[in-house]
Amino acid sequence: GNSVTQMEGPVTLSEEAFLTINCTYTATGYPSLFWYVQYPGEGLQLLLKATKADDKGSNKGFEATYRKETTSFHLEKGSVQVSDSAVYFCALSEANTGNQFYFGTGTSLTVIP
């Protein structure tokens, strides 16, 4: 079946540090991959997505590359800011299994000045 496994949190970084949040997936076909972010007190919102192998999604300085060979979609940012403090969710959706989205458990990031 389909599933998403992401790095356990919480993660605490100093401002301007490099961020990696690991995400691997299991899928029966060719999924689309997503990163969602949930800022404190707000709803989930899409951060970036990639719909096929080797695609790179990017937004707000965050990047993730769809790696079919390693079934991964790791989130990276070169220099985090305090405003990046949030919970990050990796997700996949696959047309072959209907329109369900499968989410990881979320990784909490705190950036300290």
Added chain:
Amino acid sequence: GAGVSQSPSNKVTEKGKDVELRCDPISGHTALYWYRQSLGQGLEFLIYFQGNSAPDKSGLPSDRFSAERTGGSVSTLTIQRTQQEDSAVYLCASSLSRLAGGSLNEQYFGPGTRLTVT
């Protein structure tokens, strides 16, 4: 434009009572999803509506949970005889259907309803 809205934002209820949670999706979105987010957990899929098709109820945890979507727009999630383990944030999301070529559109989430069963 207006996003997905949910009401109430918070609900405290006594064990054994029934509750109704409401979701207003983005106008024109044909797909609507309900999820549950428990403390420290990921998002648990509950139910999915797509247009006039029969809903995918495969994620509903028990027969105490039901949902309907009237007129292809507003949806109500009902929990009967609530239990303490039902305490969670209930999230609704909507999306357009698939893009041409088969890739899926992103989901837009509402702010959630925090349910506390005492």
